[in-house]
Amino acid sequence: MICLYTQPVLAGAADAWVTLIEAKHxxxxxxxxxxxxxxxxxxxxxxxxGFLGPNGAGKTTTMRILAGFMPPSSGxxxxxxxxxxxxxxxxxxHIGYLPETVPLYRDMTVRSYLRFAATIRGLEGSRRxxxxxxxxxxxxxxxxxxxxxxxxxxxxxxxxxxxxAMVHEPQVLILDEPTIGIDPRQVVQIxxxxxxxxxxxxxxxxxxxxxxxxxxxxxxMVMDGGKVVAVDYPENLLKGLExxxxxxxEAKGPPEQAIQKLQQIDGxxxxxxxxxxxxxxxxxxxxxxxxxxxxxxxxxxxxxxTLLGLKAREMxxxxxxxxxxxxxxx
Amino acid sequence: MRNTLAIAGRELRLYFSTPSSYVIxxxxxxxxxxxxxxxxxxxxxxSLQGFLGWGAFFLLFLGPALTMRLLAEEEKLGTIELLxxxxxxxxxxxxxxxxxxxxxxxxxxxxxxxxxxxxxWFGDPDWGPIAGGxxxxxxxxxxxxxxxxxxxxxxxxxxxxxxVGSALVLSxxxxxxxAAALGDTAADFLRRISVSTYFPAFGQGVLxxxxxxxxxxxxxxxxxxxxxxxxxxxxx
Numbered sequence: 161m162i163c164l165y166t167q168p169v170l171a172g173a174a175d176a177w178v179t180l181i182e183a184k185h186x187x188x189x190x191x192x193x194x195x196x197x198x199x200x201x202x203x204x205x206x207x208x209x210g211f212l213g214p215n216g217a218g219k220t221t222t223m224r225i226l227a228g229f230m231p232p233s234s235g236x237x238x239x240x241x242x243x244x245x246x247x248x249x250x251x252x253x254h255i256g257y258l259p260e261t262v263p264l265y266r267d268m269t270v271r272s273y274l275r276f277a278a279t280i281r282g283l284e285g286s287r288r289x290x291x292x293x294x295x296x297x298x299x300x301x302x303x304x305x306x307x308x309x310x311x312x313x314x315x316x317x318x319x320x321x322x323x324x325a326m327v328h329e330p331q332v333l334i335l336d337e338p339t340i341g342i343d344p345r346q347v348v349q350i351x352x353x354x355x356x357x358x359x360x361x362x363x364x365x366x367x368x369x370x371x372x373x374x375x376x377x378x379x380x381m382v383m384d385g386g387k388v389v390a391v392d393y394p395e396n397l398l399k400g401l402e403x404x405x406x407x408x409x410e411a412k413g414p415p416e417q418a419i420q421k422l423q424q425i426d427g428x429x430x431x432x433x434x435x436x437x438x439x440x441x442x443x444x445x446x447x448x449x450x451x452x453x454x455x456x457x458x459x460x461x462x463x464x465x466t467l468l469g470l471k472a473r474e475m476x477x478x479x480x481x482x483x484x485x486x487x488x489x490x
Numbered sequence: 491m492r493n494t495l496a497i498a499g500r501e502l503r504l505y506f507s508t509p510s511s512y513v514i515x516x517x518x519x520x521x522x523x524x525x526x527x528x529x530x531x532x533x534x535x536x537s538l539q540g541f542l543g544w545g546a547f548f549l550l551f552l553g554p555a556l557t558m559r560l561l562a563e564e565e566k567l568g569t570i571e572l573l574x575x576x577x578x579x580x581x582x583x584x585x586x587x588x589x590x591x592x593x594x595x596x597x598x599x600x601x602x603x604x605x606x607x608x609x610x611w612f613g614d615p616d617w618g619p620i621a622g623g624x625x626x627x628x629x630x631x632x633x634x635x636x637x638x639x640x641x642x643x644x645x646x647x648x649x650x651x652x653x654v655g656s657a658l659v660l661s662x663x664x665x666x667x668x669a670a671a672l673g674d675t676a677a678d679f680l681r682r683i684s685v686s687t688y689f690p691a692f693g694q695g696v697l698x699x700x701x702x703x704x705x706x707x708x709x710x711x712x713x714x715x716x717x718x719x720x721x722x723x724x725x726x
Binding site: 253262267268281 | 492493496497500504507508567568569570571572573574575576577578579723724725
């Protein structure tokens, strides 16, 4: 799997870091059951933060609280400088929210729906008309502007949902599973749109599609069982967790001697060999911090095998995710 | 205010874009037309008594039916998340929805205005009772709508909202009729809290301030309860 990590743009001193989302010790109980516990994190201007976690991890609850849909049982949150409890209306003016189930009125046309969404967000007159036109073209739904929402496919409904979330130019966009259940071409379109929006807005998005998060998001917050397991840049998460290097070697020839010799290399922790048709696949685990590839290649050749391929297997976000969420369950 | 009107406008358009509203209006006009056309009072007294009686009776069913969808459907489809995360106060949402219901009732009543025109054409009606009657019907509709809206805020099921709304509306209408079976003090109390006790006076052209104040109070209480119920959703 190819992971395209966007390098965090470390802003210069002049380009001040502005915190737009500040969540402190958020806890929410449904009855006696804690949906989230002690969730804290910050997000700055122009940052895209991905919420990762299995179902029931508390992603939606956290987003609902940040969107001002419901208050936390305890803890505080500020959005764009406004407290979500005491200055709820002001805070909500700066938030665009796409819930997990897209809140669409099926009986309305796309344009009249967007007009309604813009009006209740306080837009009026020519500015409202301009913004509606802008979001329709930004989301590429011009062809469907006069279509009744009930007749739209899932993908277009999702786009209309994103359009309503950003119609009032909010500083913060909260998108709950924006690409779930839609066809791959539109997934690509929505991802591009989110990346484009991320330059000006602070975006929080949740997903359980890991490659998606690693592609779009600068920072990742991993949640499990209602708790934050990790918040960091994906590459930092990698560094912290990578206890071993995994190297895969493909070769041809009798493996016995090679296995023995590979195991003798200082720093190699384990070697396994799998026969696949005519070739042999060695999986070597080595201590981190040194490049073993050259040494391993030499050893294979000296053992009389034909070296066909060798590659270091990087830990993917998927591995991180599994590692973080499984570690907790133990 | 603008938010309220935007919400009311959306609901009103929705009412008139679904066939069920037209069916309800047609049935209303049929029932009221029957009450008007077949009542002796229409011909003997050139009054609207026949229409008013049947109209009030129909409102008992209409109130919960018009309001059952308003909040329950938002909850069911998840569109409530749009309303409650927009910079709109909960009370603006509730009043917007309520105004839409009032709008439909007003339109329905307006469609019956040809009855007094007919009376004036063929006779010489007393305008006091007619104006009072229309005010009475409007207020009665407003009371029933507020109760129905409250019921709609309690659940995500339209049927359940209709049932609860009907129970509220029917009990406050018929509670006075239970009075006969009880002792004097209890009977008097039940008659006073029943909205049906105050209704006939409107049709006689008597503008009883007690009646108006009582109706308006019920409306305020139920609007308040609806706002509270909507707020409590956030905490659930």
